[in-house]
Amino acid sequence: MAGNNSFLVKMGQLDRRLVFVVIGIAVFLPLKFPIGLAVVTTPTTQDVFNAVDSIPEGSTVLVSFEYGPSTRPEIEPMAITLLRQLFNEKQKVVAMALWPDGQFMSTRVLERIADKEYGLKWGVDYVNLGYRPGQEAVIKGIAKDLRANYNSDVRNNPVEDLPIMDGIYTVKDFDFIFSLSAGYPGTVEWVLYAADPYGIPMSTGVTAIQVNEVIPYVKGGQIKGILAGMSGAAEYENLVKAGDATRFMDAQSVAHFLIVLFIILGNISYLVQRRKQTA
Amino acid sequence: MKRKRFGPSRLSAAFLLLVPYLAFAQDAGPDGGEAPAAYDPPPAAVTHLTARDAPDDAGKHIILEFERSADDAAGAADVVSYEVFRIDPAGIETSLGVLPVSNKDTLRLITFDDQMPGLVNGTEYSYKVVTRDASGSSDSKLDGTVRTSGQWFALGRFNMLFSVLMISFFILYFIKKAQRGEEIYLRPVAGLKAFDEAVGRATEMGKPVLYVPGIMDLDQVETVAGVIILGYVSKMTARYETELEVPVSRSLVMSNAREVCRSSYLSEGRPELYKDDMVHYLTDDQFAYAAGVDGIMLRKKPAACFYQGKFYAESLILAETGNSIGAIQIAGTASPSQLPFFITACDYTLIGEEFFAASAYLSKDPKLIGSLKGQDWAKGVVMIIIGVGAVVETLHVLGVLPFSLQPLLVAG
Amino acid sequence: MLWKTQIPVAIVFAVGMLTLIQWFVPHWPFDQIQVHTTQWFDIIAVFAVILGGLNLLKLQLQKVISRGRDWPYALVTIVGFLAMMVYGFSPVGVPEGIRLGDHLQANGSHFRWMFFNVFTPLSATMFALLAFFVASASYRAFRVRNAEATLLLVAGIILMLGRVPLGAKMTAFLPHFMQLPTVQEWIYAVPNLAGARAIMIGIGLGMVSTSLRFILGIEKSFLGGDE
Numbered sequence: 001m002a003g004n005n006s007f008l009v010k011m012g013q014l015d016r017r018l019v020f021v022v023i024g025i026a027v028f029l030p031l032k033f034p035i036g037l038a039v040v041t042t043p044t045t046q047d048v049f050n051a052v053d054s055i056p057e058g059s060t061v062l063v064s065f066e067y068g069p070s071t072r073p074e075i076e077p078m079a080i081t082l083l084r085q086l087f088n089e090k091q092k093v094v095a096m097a098l099w100p101d102g103q104f105m106s107t108r109v110l111e112r113i114a115d116k117e118y119g120l121k122w123g124v125d126y127v128n129l130g131y132r133p134g135q136e137a138v139i140k141g142i143a144k145d146l147r148a149n150y151n152s153d154v155r156n157n158p159v160e161d162l163p164i165m166d167g168i169y170t171v172k173d174f175d176f177i178f179s180l181s182a183g184y185p186g187t188v189e190w191v192l193y194a195a196d197p198y199g200i201p202m203s204t205g206v207t208a209i210q211v212n213e214v215i216p217y218v219k220g221g222q223i224k225g226i227l228a229g230m231s232g233a234a235e236y237e238n239l240v241k242a243g244d245a246t247r248f249m250d251a252q253s254v255a256h257f258l259i260v261l262f263i264i265l266g267n268i269s270y271l272v273q274r275r276k277q278t279a
Numbered sequence: 280m281k282r283k284r285f286g287p288s289r290l291s292a293a294f295l296l297l298v299p300y301l302a303f304a305q306d307a308g309p310d311g312g313e314a315p316a317a318y319d320p321p322p323a324a325v326t327h328l329t330a331r332d333a334p335d336d337a338g339k340h341i342i343l344e345f346e347r348s349a350d351d352a353a354g355a356a357d358v359v360s361y362e363v364f365r366i367d368p369a370g371i372e373t374s375l376g377v378l379p380v381s382n383k384d385t386l387r388l389i390t391f392d393d394q395m396p397g398l399v400n401g402t403e404y405s406y407k408v409v410t411r412d413a414s415g416s417s418d419s420k421l422d423g424t425v426r427t428s429g430q431w432f433a434l435g436r437f438n439m440l441f442s443v444l445m446i447s448f449f450i451l452y453f454i455k456k457a458q459r460g461e462e463i464y465l466r467p468v469a470g471l472k473a474f475d476e477a478v479g480r481a482t483e484m485g486k487p488v489l490y491v492p493g494i495m496d497l498d499q500v501e502t503v504a505g506v507i508i509l510g511y512v513s514k515m516t517a518r519y520e521t522e523l524e525v526p527v528s529r530s531l532v533m534s535n536a537r538e539v540c541r542s543s544y545l546s547e548g549r550p551e552l553y554k555d556d557m558v559h560y561l562t563d564d565q566f567a568y569a570a571g572v573d574g575i576m577l578r579k580k581p582a583a584c585f586y587q588g589k590f591y592a593e594s595l596i597l598a599e600t601g602n603s604i605g606a607i608q609i610a611g612t613a614s615p616s617q618l619p620f621f622i623t624a625c626d627y628t629l630i631g632e633e634f635f636a637a638s639a640y641l642s643k644d645p646k647l648i649g650s651l652k653g654q655d656w657a658k659g660v661v662m663i664i665i666g667v668g669a670v671v672e673t674l675h676v677l678g679v680l681p682f683s684l685q686p687l688l689v690a691g
Numbered sequence: 692m693l694w695k696t697q698i699p700v701a702i703v704f705a706v707g708m709l710t711l712i713q714w715f716v717p718h719w720p721f722d723q724i725q726v727h728t729t730q731w732f733d734i735i736a737v738f739a740v741i742l743g744g745l746n747l748l749k750l751q752l753q754k755v756i757s758r759g760r761d762w763p764y765a766l767v768t769i770v771g772f773l774a775m776m777v778y779g780f781s782p783v784g785v786p787e788g789i790r791l792g793d794h795l796q797a798n799g800s801h802f803r804w805m806f807f808n809v810f811t812p813l814s815a816t817m818f819a820l821l822a823f824f825v826a827s828a829s830y831r832a833f834r835v836r837n838a839e840a841t842l843l844l845v846a847g848i849i850l851m852l853g854r855v856p857l858g859a860k861m862t863a864f865l866p867h868f869m870q871l872p873t874v875q876e877w878i879y880a881v882p883n884l885a886g887a888r889a890i891m892i893g894i895g896l897g898m899v900s901t902s903l904r905f906i907l908g909i910e911k912s913f914l915g916g917d918e
Binding site: 019023027037070108137231252262 | 806817818876
């Protein structure tokens, strides 16, 4: 009995490196050998899909890239799926970035989806305006005069020569805003300085860490739904078309399950110890 | 079926348009070819076209509103587009853009913002909307003219001005009271009490104190608040002659933090202990910075780690590494999404308001303490507004009250 | 005293008041203030980067020259710093026909290669550490110490399982309102949201109060030199 107890106590004091190894294996194995668990759509993801789906055909949508290489695995699947849904519905996409590395992210995703997958025309069906410094001041700036902030796209074409930009002079001329955000400046700034004051419909995809900060705006109706981290990306992919994030969800499922197991082990150990001390 | 409008001019126009179709039908050959296309009269023009100056702005903005054509999503449902024209006093027409039509929209009212180049404050303009379908177009012109101008006060923000004045009044009133020597109660905050303990522990162990003032620049209030708290921590390290290490991720923060630390060491009478390099720059990049700070932690093994400022996803990376080296850790941030991580991994966490209040607590300056009391009163008023708002809105939704308070609370 | 405190406090007051006024006065020239001041800040911050870069180089060089502890790491920093400087600012590694500046995004440029093949995986690795640290932190900290901690623990477990397909599968046999995804959504949307909003309102008021202290010169310790 005493032996059992000491074993249980030890279970609560595992070396953290052991925890890391177990989590590492738990993530790696499902990536290599997928289980194929069915993804269940949460209402907030469904709201994003519905909001994008209800944009009238031929509208111009502003997609802002506010993430970098570190958060790419979490946000890029959302970006890819979003572009697919928009292009399937024949929407025009204007991309921009509030993060310097956001421009690298947008360039890569647009090359892959707009150019190679859909064969769309730059400046007509989509365009990448790129990054401008100034954080939220860029949003405030384009709310007043977009062309003062962006006089050319990333390929140095003057904005007035781009057919897609006909009639787009301020952020209010966009029919929809989508912020792909991993922090500041990002979703919250888009809500505060563009979507809410000018009544532009908006939706977002964020890292799981950020959800807590953004959810009050979603529930307040200022943002139409939210893609919450990898699971949000997987659910969204499932609604549009399957891809990477759905595959990653197996790994996340197993990892979450193991973390819960570790917490339970830690608590059993804690309770055994406490009983020992009070006995 | 498209709604027909009969009249002498319409009938003759219809006849003229039909002539080529009749001729085409006669030339169609023995098979007869395709059946002749039916006459498609021009679409109905848009109605109720109005224009007004946009409120609460610097001018150069006119808002147009009009109702869709009777042939858009109704009638013949064949409208292709609307084109909006601005007409200046000389009669010159400028196209402002073409609005595509899906013929599916049920919302009848269309709003169009004219903020295009060339719009001058104080000039009288007229507007015209051209409705097009495949075969023709119809115009609708604005009755009269409209001018745009800038306003000197944004009326829509009156509620915000009222809030700012109210909060300022409370804060200034209680600062005055505190200055007159009135005792103000401050609830104990465990995290702030632990500052001394943490620096003291580092001194006893002969190990350095690590201070991270967040990862953002000086344009963020949290960063400035973090630098202010650094002033107090550096006073303690100067007093106890403990090594202080402040890696920063922004160059401006580096300059500012150096100035604050220098001043602290000077005020404690230990200027010789101050070195510029105790505050040093690593990188602007979030995760490179986290890697750099983690490296410092693992190499120097500080006994106390302070994280005070604006943080993002690196918070847990820093705090878990700090935990692994057994440091006592005190975090403070106004980033709601990072609070759970800090609370889990650190010994003490200053949550939001407590973080901003830290300098008042630590300095015991009556002026700063008075401002906290004023802030609490403002919070009380906010709580009352939320309570009243919730009750009134609920009753409004239930149909008990005929009015809503929402328009008063929405900022323009 | 004049240069170290009074003039900076006067600047803070003037710019702070102007920024506040412009929010309520949309008329020219007030509508220009925010855009211009933010741009000034950015310009100053960009020049200050040089200061930071030089400081970084100086400290790392000192370490290498003095063969201080772990000096090879300092050498890696210097090499990385210089490599990105050269690839970013000079014609080295710029593909033919591509303008300097445009090469940052151009296929085949050394800068782009470094960005996607060195910087990206390194950054992703650091971010991925979170997965491990979340595990170790929750394993260590989530304990049934008291009623509040137990509530936190239970909510944490429901959220962790409810957000992944496995959680949905585990509770698929239960009525819909008892299934983990439904319960986690409720926790997110109701108790969590209430707490988050309360914290945000408090933070907002704290920011207003702190800003007011700066503008009115009640708090000036952030300027240094007031002692």
